[in-house]
Amino acid sequence: MRKDYKLAKRKYVIGGIVLAIACIYIVRLFSLQVLNDDYKQYADGNAFLKKTQYPSRGLIYDRNGKLLVFNQPAYDVMMIVREVRPFDTLDFCRTVGITREQFDKRMEDMKNPRLNPGYSSYTPQTFMTQLSAQDYGRLQEKLYRFPGFFIQNRMLRQYAYPVAANVLGNIREVSPRDMEKDDYYNRGDYTGDLGIERSYEQVLRGEKGVEILLRDAHGRIKGRYEDGRYDVAPVSGKNLKLSIDIELQAYGEKLMQNKIGAIVAIEPSTGEILAMVSSPTYDPSMLVGRERGKNYLKLNRDKYKPLYDRALMAAYPPGSTFKPTQGLIFLNEGIITENTLYPCYHGFVAGRLKVGCHGHASPLSLLPALQTSCNAFFCYGLRSMIDNRTKYKSAAEAFNIWKDYLVSMGYGYRLGIDLPGESRGFIPNSNYYNNIYGENRWSALTIISVAIGQGEVLATPLQIANLSATIANRGYYITPHLIREIQDSTINAEFTTPKHTMVDSHYYDYVVEGMRMAVTGGTCRIGAIPGIEVCGKTGTAQNPHGKDHSAFMGFAPMNNPKIAIAVYVENAGFGATYGVPIGSLMMEMYLNRKIAPERKYLEERMLQSNTIIYSGVKKH
Amino acid sequence: MxxxxxxxxxxxxxxxxxxxxxxxxxxxxxxxxxxxxxxxxxxxxxxxxxxxILMVDFRVYETYAYLFYGILILLLIATIFLAPDIKGSRSWLVLGPVSLQPAEFAKFATALALAKTFGTYGFSLKNRRDLFKAVFIIVLPIVLIIAQKETGSALVFASLIFMLYREGLSGLFLFYGLCAIVYFVVAVKYSSLMWGTVAAGEVLVFILIFLVVAGMLLFYQKNGRAARYLMLGYLAVGVVCGALLYFGVALNLLYVCVGVTVATVAYLLVLYFSSRSLRVLTILATALVSVVFLFSVDYAFNEVLEPHQQKRIKVALGMEExxxxxxxxxxxxxxxxxxxxxxxxxxxxxxxxxxxxxxxxxxxxxxxxxxxxxxxxxxxxxxxxxxxxxxxxxxxxxxxxxxxxxxxxxxxxxxxxxxxxxxxxxxxxxxxxxxxxxxxxxxxxxxxxxxxxxxxxxxxxxxxxxxxx
Incomplete structure (x- = not known):
């Protein structure tokens, strides 16, 4: 009996083993089901076919509500190779408008792993893209005869005006890098490329929706998951209203034809960009549809670089358009008063150094200096400032203060426009010169050309236009921008906040007066518009590439300005020859919506002229 | 309940x-x-x-236990010859619209037969004849079911070892079963990992065997001195091998293991002759059987098991995906x-x-x-x-x-x-x-x-x- 009793204890061993196994299994279940999340994702990938519902992209309007960019449906022919059954190839080719050879070529390209790395005979592959509406209609009717083929709807962009390509940008298929950076994108999605399409991509694209279908182990669709309870409807992209006046833009592009350069027009009170022309330009519809790749390559190889938005990417020597900034700095620093006179002996002479000038009265004060664009006045002014050892300890200190003023006016750094690719221009600081000449080994005379916008300083047409807007506002600017309204949303606060320069507001009145004088009786006379008080400043920038660049900066009307503008025409000679006429015509067109008869000849001259021949770029 | x-x-x-x-x-x-x-x-x-079942008098089950068993054995035999081939196994008896799997019922019959056998007066597992009888009752259906290519159902009968244990089978057998599984898993899992010219699995199993032997010695000997000596010996060999390998001496670990095994056997023999303890002999037998088992694992795995079974085992051990x-x-x-x-x-x-x-x-x-x-x-x-x-x-x-x-x-x-x-x-x-x-x-x-x-x-x-x- 004792023996039996001992054996009876063995039930604990057996029970223990059962419990141990049960515990191990429960722990394993816990780790599989609760701790580990991977299996849930595998499961979703297994059973759900997530069919993307594409949202329609937001529309783009100009400031007056004119539709600029909208969507057009396009149709891609897709195929799942494994589901293709024998069909009448010739009939198919006829229907979609290709030859038998093209058909074979397309099949080959599609299966080529180098051209199409994602190829699989199980998944939908693009056979051909962007079928025309007629071909689509015909194919749709016959589709049942071609098993394995189906049509996928796509949205393409369409442009109402053949202008403003540099502003609007375009859309392209996403690259592997896009997909890496933002997992919103999948292969075959579109994303904004250049321009507004790029910078407002997040707003324009909307939200993709998804339809969750159930797929069994053989890949067959078994219906909608939970009757579509978890489906997400796509959210359309938001519409944008731009600050661009599309008619002004078109007029600007017309005036700039056969010229290289840029126009930027800003509404001073809001910082809104009214027109932004970069020339030469192209029709935005070129980068839509089947021809996109070919055209893109063509534009990219064009020697005049039409894809390069000169209005904000090109850094030019600002030339005499820089002079108002100098006058403002000198006034604010107390270097000069409005009555200070400097001599001009056909230029600025200091020892062997001479900066040339042209004939006008001498000596002269700030206002006539601006009126006549006197080089000597500003060279004397800069020397008085940089070499002033009572006010500043060193040339470097004085120069850094000078630089800070310019930065406060929007030079030397990106302004922060809502377009990609803006250049920051260039304003040197004292370190820059220390590195070149050595510390304390340079003086005002070494760097004197910066006073007249030559030498090291560089600015984008946008920065020059912004200066014009700042002067028009008497001392502040609002970051130039293209966005006016975003549907159901507000624009960036940066675009509504005024930024004041370091120069006291009342000094601006002198500069405005000087610029007004330039139009009434100075370098900008040709820019006078009947009935409108125009203010302006020419620029003629020497450059190493050939003939001088022709520049103009101005605004109108003088009081309560509505438009500030900068024009920059490469290798076109004096500012008064091209810059002033184009700038004044633009302002006149914007303010009056027509060109006065007595100025028609000017418009005609601009339309007829061709300065591209001086650019030094040899065509072929 | x-x-x-x-x-x-x-x-x-x-x-x-x-x-x-x-x-x-x-x-x-x-x-x-x-x-x-x-x-x-x-x-x-x-x-x-x-x-x-609940209506029938309970004595029926005891009385006709062997009859049930006999009928099921006959059915199993018949199945081998009569059953159609379904997914590679012949275990289904098709009777008109219904098909039956006799193997499922064989479990019941075997349990009944075993119960009856154990219930006879004076039955004891200590008795070799009785043990043989019990084992025979279990093994017969296993053989027949394997012949139907239903290895899974056949394996179920192996579980009856728990019942045998409860009825007095030495706990050693449970332990041996566990050891066999562990050895098998280790040997197969690490069979392709090579340490020098030797598969890591074999060496690891040898090490496990040494640990088991030392452990059993420690468990059985009251003062544990012998076990400690043995452990020290193993440790010394391990340290020497490690040192040699560290200094780059090419060493065939398998020869070392075999050497250690021989030394262990010799030591156990000495212990046996000095103490005349049967338990030492048991340990000796365990060691030898383990080594034989180890060398038969490879053969069994590659030759006896069918390819799909090998694959399933490899998958479960995470060797293949x-x-x-x-x-x-x-x-x-x-x-x-x-x-x-x-x-x-x-x-x-x-x-x-x-x-x-x-x-x-x-x-x-x-x-x-x-x-x-x-x-x-x-x-x-x-x-x-x-x-x-x-x-x-x-x-x-x-x-x-x-x-x-x-x-x-x-x-x-x-x-x-x-x-x-x-x-x-x-x-x-x-x-x-x-x-x-x-x-x-x-x-x-x-x-x-x-x-x-x-x-x-x-x-x-x-x-x-x-x-x-």
Missing amino acids: TVILYLILVFCGWVSIYAASYDFDNASIFDFAERSGKQLMWIGLSLMLAFM DLRGAGYNVNQSKIAIGSGGFWGKGFLNGTQTKLKYVPEQDTDFIFCTIGEEEGFWGAAGVILLFVTLIFRLITIGERQHSAFGRVYAYCVVSILFFHLAVNVGMVIGLCPVIGIPLPFFSYGGSSLWGFTILLFVLLRIDASRTERH
Whole structure:
């Protein structure tokens, strides 16, 4: 009996083993089901076919509500190779408008792993893209005869005006890098490329929706998951209203034809960009549809670089358009008063150094200096400032203060426009010169050309236009921008906040007066518009590439300005020859919506002229 | 209480089969064309069967135990020759519209026969004749079922070792069983990892064998001195080998192991002759058998097992990841269970099982459906239900006055436990895939009837435990 009793204890061993196994299994279940999340994702990938519902992209309007960019449906022919059954190839080719050879070529390209790395005979592959509406209609009717083929709807962009390509940008298929950076994108999605399409991509694209279908182990669709309870409807992209006046833009592009350069027009009170022309330009519809790749390559190889938005990417020597900034700095620093006179002996002479000038009265004060664009006045002014050892300890200190003023006016750094690719221009600081000449080994005379916008300083047409807007506002600017309204949303606060320069507001009145004088009786006379008080400043920038660049900066009307503008025409000679006429015509067109008869000849001259021949770029 | 547990399990099983075979187009749980409908029919018949079993006098089972056994053995033999080939195995007897799997009923008959044998007066496992008789009763159906190529069902009979243990078989055999599994797993898992010219698996198993020998010596010897010497010796050899390898001496570890084995055997012999202790001899035998076992593992694995079995074992050991082939089932099954989360996706909301990603999901892999739809709490709950049932059965077994009742109860416990452990183990990827059903859950009349008979005969016997024989 004792023996039996001992054996009876063995039930604990057996029970223990059962419990141990049960515990191990429960722990394993816990780790599989609760701790580990991977299996849930595998499961979703297994059973759900997530069919993307594409949202329609937001529309783009100009400031007056004119539709600029909208969507057009396009149709891609897709195929799942494994589901293709024998069909009448010739009939198919006829229907979609290709030859038998093209058909074979397309099949080959599609299966080529180098051209199409994602190829699989199980998944939908693009056979051909962007079928025309007629071909689509015909194919749709016959589709049942071609098993394995189906049509996928796509949205393409369409442009109402053949202008403003540099502003609007375009859309392209996403690259592997896009997909890496933002997992919103999948292969075959579109994303904004250049321009507004790029910078407002997040707003324009909307939200993709998804339809969750159930797929069994053989890949067959078994219906909608939970009757579509978890489906997400796509959210359309938001519409944008731009600050661009599309008619002004078109007029600007017309005036700039056969010229290289840029126009930027800003509404001073809001910082809104009214027109932004970069020339030469192209029709935005070129980068839509089947021809996109070919055209893109063509534009990219064009020697005049039409894809390069000169209005904000090109850094030019600002030339005499820089002079108002100098006058403002000198006034604010107390270097000069409005009555200070400097001599001009056909230029600025200091020892062997001479900066040339042209004939006008001498000596002269700030206002006539601006009126006549006197080089000597500003060279004397800069020397008085940089070499002033009572006010500043060193040339470097004085120069850094000078630089800070310019930065406060929007030079030397990106302004922060809502377009990609803006250049920051260039304003040197004292370190820059220390590195070149050595510390304390340079003086005002070494760097004197910066006073007249030559030498090291560089600015984008946008920065020059912004200066014009700042002067028009008497001392502040609002970051130039293209966005006016975003549907159901507000624009960036940066675009509504005024930024004041370091120069006291009342000094601006002198500069405005000087610029007004330039139009009434100075370098900008040709820019006078009947009935409108125009203010302006020419620029003629020497450059190493050939003939001088022709520049103009101005605004109108003088009081309560509505438009500030900068024009920059490469290798076109004096500012008064091209810059002033184009700038004044633009302002006149914007303010009056027509060109006065007595100025028609000017418009005609601009339309007829061709300065591209001086650019030094040899065509072929 | 046992009956309630049984009913709960069977009901859960039925619902799970409905969920597992649920089709979006065809959704009635009572449709007899569907598996859930058929299972309902099987359940009904099972209940009738259970009722009949409870009506019959308990003595019948004891009296006709050998008869049942004989009939089933004959059926098994007949099956080998008569059964059509279904998925590579010949285990189904087709009788008109119904097909039966005699192997499922052989479990019951064997349990009954064993109980009767053990219940005879003066039976003792210490008696070599009696031991042989018991082993014969177990091995005969195993051989016949293997001949039907139903290795999984045959393995179930190996679980009866638990019953033998309860009835006095030395605990060493359980230990040996565990050792054999561990050796096998280690040897196979590390068979392709090479240490020099030698497979790491072999060396590791040798090290395990040495540890076992030293451990047994420590366990059996009162003062433990001999064990300590042995351990020190092993440690010394280990340190020397490590040092040599560290300094870049090419060493054939296998020769070292064999050398150590010879030394160990010599040492044990010396111990035996000085103490004349039989236990030392047992240890010696263990060591030698282990070494022989080790060298036969490779051969057995590569030559005796069929390729699909080798693959399944490799998959379970994580050596291969054949997701399209042998590993497909288990991987999909893990995905299904893993995607269930804590609370599950809800009844009939499982996507993996609904969409037929898991093969055999209403039979051997039914546990997936529970794991996916009812989540962790459901799956763990089912395991706990089974554990409760098993404990209940152990209690019933222990309260029997007769060896017959007790042995029969432990047979049921062993078989149930083995099914649970292996089936759930394979579904959650801890065991190799062995095609045996989850009791009461898996679809199929034979299996359900088999377990119903096993269980209710026990209940019938239990009900009359106080009556005289």
